[in-house]
Amino acid sequence: MSVRQQVLVLYLATSALDSEVVGWSSYDGTGRTSPTTGDGDEPPYESGVHALEDGWRLFQAAQLLPPHPGHEYDVSFLKHEFFFEKLVEAGAVSGGGPV
Template sequence: MTIRQQVLVLYLATSALDSDVVGWSAYDGTGRTSPTTGDGDEPPYRSGVHALEDGWRLFQAAQLIPPYPGREYDVSFLKHEFFFERLVETETGSGAGELRRGRLRSAP
């Protein structure tokens, strides 16, 4: 068995970890799937707390930087970005797991 990392990036509506997911990306280090970005589909979790409850480990959250005076309503990047990881055992030399909707499924 080999250990591989899966990374889940959740963009939340606010800086609170229990706020709604508004965007996401998933990266599967098992090599089983290619990177995916959430565009119009249902997010893998409703909030960051739900990802924690499913075994993901939070390892980075965006800095909270206040807007400059007069720029409070400017549209920009998604600023409430949270990085999660999960370590997964795979068959030696191949990707044996896949990331689908926040769940690890065994390869056929």
């Protein structure tokens, strides 16, 4: 069997990995589920640390960029974005998590 990647994107309340999840998406490269299957009203984890404890590997975090002067209170995209992955056998069932 071949190895495929599952990706979990968590948007956190702050830049701290142990802060609350405020948004998320998941993508399954195994083909067992359609993209973003499992996304619902409740986040798959309480924090990024909980995803790590469940076996997800952190591979990217958003850069911390200060707001331009005068734009400290502008509403924009969710800036505390963390990407996680699991590598699974294409025919295997994932052990835990949202995918």
